[in-house]
Amino acid sequence: MRAIGVNPWVWASPVDDEALAGLIPRIAAFGFDAVELPLEQPGDWDPARIRDLLDSHGLAAAAVCAVTPPGRDLVNTAPATVESTVAYLKTCVDKAAAVGAPCVGGPVYAAVGRTWRMTAAARTACYTDFRRALAPVADHAGERGVSIGVEALNRYETSVVNTVEQTLDLVDGLPPNVGIMIDTYHMNIEEADPYAALVTAGPRVKHVQVSGTHRGAPGADHFDWPRFFAALAVTGYGGAVCIESFTAQNETIATAASIWRPLAPSQDLLAQEGLAYLRTVIR
Known part of the structure; x- marks a missing residue:
């Protein structure tokens, strides 16, 4: 059966050693198989400590999530910013290798919320700059x-890539360990047919995040989840799928993710109900 994971952002930010020490036992007790590990700052958590904690609770590290606040950019920016962002991403890779996570995923091209208009020629140049960086x-x-999963975001969060087709263009020519991180929340906004888009992504899928169309638990929304998982099976992807949502109690992350109201009676219920639903549709 496919592993199901969850992102600790459901409960906390920053996700540091202290937060993970409290959350990993709870996540295991809820019945999850895996955990995504966001890395907001390079020193937030110690990989040896977290690997031991995961192992002791029978959990796998599904992915390390690269986080791109203002100032983490690979395109349309100063050379010094590219250099520091490359260093940060290499740290993400090192942490992933140390905890046994197969993938680093995220919008690794530019800061979340950074948008600008591009002509066709400017977009081509942007994508070339990204590949080089x-x-x-x-x-x-x-x-x-370790693989790299490049995540397309919705139009309100980036102008670089919003769709699977654009992301395939963006990563074209990069080594085969670079592909796509799927996020159903963004696909629901941007893809005319998210299920066909997923099939198009095919073997380039490196990691999968799921959430309801309202950013809450999958299943409590209008997305056709059985159809999504049928399409995912066609791609050949065999890794974990991870619930990504966010707590409304942390001002920074709630503002960044536009979480203006609670998405469930409690964050525990969001995770538990999402897990229970996914168990019914994933075979």
């Missing part, structure tokens, strides 16, 4: 057995 990260990851 990410290449050393891809090589670093390949040497460590």
Whole structure:
């Protein structure tokens, strides 16, 4: 049966050693198989400590989530910013390798919320700049057995890539360990047919995040989840799927993710109900 994971952002931010020490036992007790590990700052959590904690509770590290606040950009920015962002992404790769996570995923091209208009020529140049900047990260990851999943975001959060088709264009020519991180929340906004888009992504799918169309629990929304998982099976992706949602109690993350109201009676219920629903549709 496919592993189901959850992102600790459901409950906390920053996700640091202290937060994970409290959350990992609860996540295991709820019945999850895996955990996504966001890395907001390079020193937030110690990989040796977290790997031991995961192992002791029978959980896998599904992915390390790269976080791109203002100032983490690979495109349309100063060379010094590209250099510092590459260093941060290499740290994400090292942490992933240390905890046994197969993938680093996220919108690794530009800061979330950063948008600008591009002509066709400017977009081509932007994508070329991205490939050049990410290449050393891809090589670093390949040497460590880690893949990179590039995440398309909705139009309100980026102007670089919003769809699977654009993301395939963006990563074209990069090594095969670079592909796509699927996020159903963004797909629901941007894809005319998210299920066909997923099939198009095919073997380039490196990691999968799921949430309801309202950013709450999958299943309590209008998304056709059985159809989604049928399409996912066609891609050949065999990794975990992870619930990604956010707590409304942390001002920084709630503002960044536009969480203006509670999405469930409690964050525990959001995770538990999402897990219970996914168990009914994932075979």
